[in-house]
Amino acid sequence: MNETALIQDAQNGDIEAFNRLVLAYQVSLYNTALRILGDEDQAADATQEAFISAFRHITSFRGGSFKAWLLRTVTNACYDELRRRQRRPTLPLEPTDDDDEEMESPRWLADSSMTPEQKTEADELEHAIQHCLNALPTDFRTVVVLADLQGLDYAEISASIRTPLGTIKSRLARARLRLRECLQGFKELLPAAFRLEDGSHS
Amino acid sequence: MTHNSFHDVEQLSVLLDEKLSPAEVARLQKRIDSDADLRQTYTELRQARTLLRRLPQRRAPRNFSLNPVAARVRPPLPRLFPAFRLVSVLASLLFFFSFTGNLVLPAFHPQSAFTSMADGKGGGFDTERVMTAEESVPQTMAEPALAESVPSMPEPTLEIVAPAPALQPEPALAIPEPSPAAVAGLPTWALFSLAGLALFSGMVAFLLRRQTDQNWKHQHSSKKGG
Numbered sequence: 172m173n174e175t176a177l178i179q180d181a182q183n184g185d186i187e188a189f190n191r192l193v194l195a196y197q198v199s200l201y202n203t204a205l206r207i208l209g210d211e212d213q214a215a216d217a218t219q220e221a222f223i224s225a226f227r228h229i230t231s232f233r234g235g236s237f238k239a240w241l242l243r244t245v246t247n248a249c250y251d252e253l254r255r256r257q258r259r260p261t262l263p264l265e266p267t268d269d270d271d272e273e274m275e276s277p278r279w280l281a282d283s284s285m286t287p288e289q290k291t292e293a294d295e296l297e298h299a300i301q302h303c304l305n306a307l308p309t310d311f312r313t314v315v316v317l318a319d320l321q322g323l324d325y326a327e328i329s330a331s332i333r334t335p336l337g338t339i340k341s342r343l344a345r346a347r348l349r350l351r352e353c354l355q356g357f358k359e360l361l362p363a364a365f366r367l368e369d370g371s372h373s
Numbered sequence: 374m375t376h377n378s379f380h381d382v383e384q385l386s387v388l389l390d391e392k393l394s395p396a397e398v399a400r401l402q403k404r405i406d407s408d409a410d411l412r413q414t415y416t417e418l419r420q421a422r423t424l425l426r427r428l429p430q431r432r433a434p435r436n437f438s439l440n441p442v443a444a445r446v447r448p449p450l451p452r453l454f455p456a457f458r459l460v461s462v463l464a465s466l467l468f469f470f471s472f473t474g475n476l477v478l479p480a481f482h483p484q485s486a487f488t489s490m491a492d493g494k495g496g497g498f499d500t501e502r503v504m505t506a507e508e509s510v511p512q513t514m515a516e517p518a519l520a521e522s523v524p525s526m527p528e529p530t531l532e533i534v535a536p537a538p539a540l541q542p543e544p545a546l547a548i549p550e551p552s553p554a555a556v557a558g559l560p561t562w563a564l565f566s567l568a569g570l571a572l573f574s575g576m577v578a579f580l581l582r583r584q585t586d587q588n589w590k591h592q593h594s595s596k597k598g599g
Contacts, residue, residue: 199430206428344385
């Protein structure tokens with residue numbers, strides 16, 4: 172895939188070229204939205220909105236990392252969704268069973284290629300991490316998702332969310348610190364390989 | 374739980390991302406080796422980051438590919454469209470302000486209203502009726518009042534009186550009165566022309582846009598079919 176050529180075609184209005192870029196990046200954008208919003212349906216809506224917005228404004232893309240540029244659109248879509256959520260009654264972020272009780276270990280995260288034990292471990296891990304991500308302030312969550320889940324470097328994050336580099340470093344450090352503290356509370360839930368070392372001996 | 378300054382934590386976080394200079398890395402590494410608290414914090418931050426990085430990527434629940442309707446894509450504007458649209462908007466604005474001005478201006482210029490009334494253009498009070506009313510005041514009622522108000526004239530004397538200066542014409546007022554034509558605004562034919570121009574330009578712009586839309590849709594559907 173020649174990304175530059177596809178971008179140029181998309182800038183000339185070729186929607187098919189843009190759709191090839193969509194196929195290449197939709198998993199990244201959807202996962203970013205999912206981790207920022209913590210809700211599947213809203214993440215899907217935000218991803219769709221982000222791609223529509225990206226296509227309509229693709230002429231404003233002036234080079235650099237196209238992934239970072241796309242992630243900026245999805246981040247903006249997530250912020251819009253979060254603002255809408257503040258104006259509406261909140262919905263539970265956890266899946267519920269038939270009795271409207273929150274599921275302790277949701278099977279909705281499972282991958283069919285795993286053994287039952289692996290599924291359980293993955294469920295527990297993902298559930299705990301998403302819980303801790305949801306507990307972060309939005310700005311911290313966005314930075315840590317872009318850095319540690321999407322692998323963007325500081326400059327790309329800075330360009331994506333239009334925030335100074337120093338602020339990115341600071342937010343990332345605070346986010347990791349809070350995640351570390353939050354994940355300490357899930358020691359029993361986490362598989363042994365993922366357990367954080369007990370800091371009580373220091 | 375360890376107790377490090379936030380600056381230390383920030384430095385450790387940057388160290389994890391390998392964004393420190395070699396000199397900073399060497400200095401911080403030395404401190405990590407000697408400070409158990411710092412080492413503990415570094416380890417925990419690294420483990421938290423590892424956990425995040427091991428979070429599985431979820432499959433997209435659907436294909437997010439766009440179609441022209443969802444993307445609200447419209448064909449490029451015809452080249453002449455902006456010109457006709459601009460002309461239509463300007464003509465509409467001119468028509469609106471001229472029409473409003475023609476309605477409102479006479480109310481702010483009683484003089485011109487008076488002139489136009491004298492020309493038989495209507496509006497305001499009827500001067501002829503007022504004059505007629507003044508003239509029709511009974512003579513018998515007016516004369517006694519005049520006699521009472523005029524004091525008795527003094528007897529003529531032989532004193533030489535200096536001649537009274539000749540009457541000078543009063544200077545004209547500095548503020549010129551607006552001419553009736555200026556106040557009246559655009560003539561009717563010009564207003565109709567503006568309205569016609571606005572309608573014509575708007576119609577042409579609309580038809581141009583519609584024709585381009587239809588051509589574009591036709592091209593798009595034949596491209597898909599082919």
